[in-house]
Amino acid sequence: MKILITGRQGQLGSELHDLKESYPQHQMVFVDREEMDLSNPEQILEVLNTEKPEIIVSAGAYTAVDKAESDQELCNAVNHIAVQTIGEWAAAHQAKVIHISTDYVFDGNSETPLKETDTPDPINVYGQTKLQGEQALQASGANNVIIRTAWVYSVYGANFVKTMLRLMNEREEIGVVADQVGTPTYARDLAQAIMTIVEAPVFVQGVYHYSNEGKISWHEFATAIKEIKGLHTKINAIGSDAFPTPAKRPHFSLLDKSKIKEVYQVAVPHWKTSLEEMLLKMR
Structure with a gap:
């Protein structure tokens, strides 16, 4: 099967690229901004018409959450219009789309784990454009799977784990937010989940949620990084x-x-197991 993956240089794209050799039966084509600029619909169509993939993994996105507030046009082009363009091409060419979305489509006021059926209500521009991307893909008529994920980290790219390691090596004391709760997602695990869906005997359309197992705050996440690495920085809990x-x-x-566990039998490791694995890999 020919699979086109966007966002080659991102955390998820890099992890998928690492898995490439484990799936020799598939022709996996990776593109990034240079080959396929997601803010340019004409270029997206040009690449898709040239490559003619059977599956598109839409992993590229505008993810600078704070910058998005003042860069709304570009954020919308990449997270919404590009996904719409991909969806419309896929519908016309009988291709499947696996699109990566985010917990940021929700307002964060729930007290119980968020289900796919819960009503989205984004509270920032990034979340709003990601929701519009989901809606555009669903409206396109393409055979699609949308995976919402959260708190992504990897040995690649910039992320919370790497930032914490740098700060803990530079400072004696840091403050980390303790009133935001969720579960981190090791991009390697998410990449494996995507390949499980690709390999599934039946492609079951719909929205799915994926992050690692467990429930922690950012402060608890930072504390775990400190403990696993044997560091001595004082970590203060802040609001x-x-x-x-x-x-x-x-x-x-x-x-x-x-x-996702029920429909696709996807394995979901515990966040701490995955964090230990990632930190070991970073050595």
């Missing part, structure tokens, strides 16, 4: 209001993973 950002963050991002 979101002590760390104001241009974009509002959801306070609750815990995703219910039952559907």
Whole structure:
């Protein structure tokens, strides 16, 4: 099967690229901004018409959440219009789309793990454009799977784990937000989940949630990084209001993973197991 993956240089794209050799039966084509600029619909169509993939993994996105507040046009072009363009091409060419979305489509006011059937209500521009991308893909008529994920990290790219490691090696004391709750997602695990869906005997359309198992705050996540690495930085628990950002963050991002486990038999490792694995790989 020919699979085209966008966002080659991103955390997820890089992890999927690492898995490439494990799936020699598929022809996996990776593109990034240079080959396929997601803000340019004509270029997207040009690449799709040249490559003619049977599956498109839409992993590329505009993910600078704070910058998105002032860069709304570009954020919308990449997270919404590009997905619409991909969906319309896929519908016309009988291709399937696996699209990566986010917990940021929700307002973060829930107190129970978020299900796929819960009503989205984004509180920032990034979340709004990601929701519009989901809706455009669903309206396109393409055979699609949407995977919402949260708190993604990897040995690749910039992410919370790497930032914490740098700060803990530079400072004796740091403050980390303790009133935002969810579960991290190791991009390697998400990449494996995507390939499980690709390999599934039946492609079951719909929205799915995926992150690692467990429930923690950012402060608890930072503390675990410190403990695993044997560092001695003092980590103070702070409230979101002590760390104001241009974009509002959801306070609750815990995703219910039952559907993806049931429909696709996807394995969901515990967040701490995956964190240990990633930190070991970073050595």
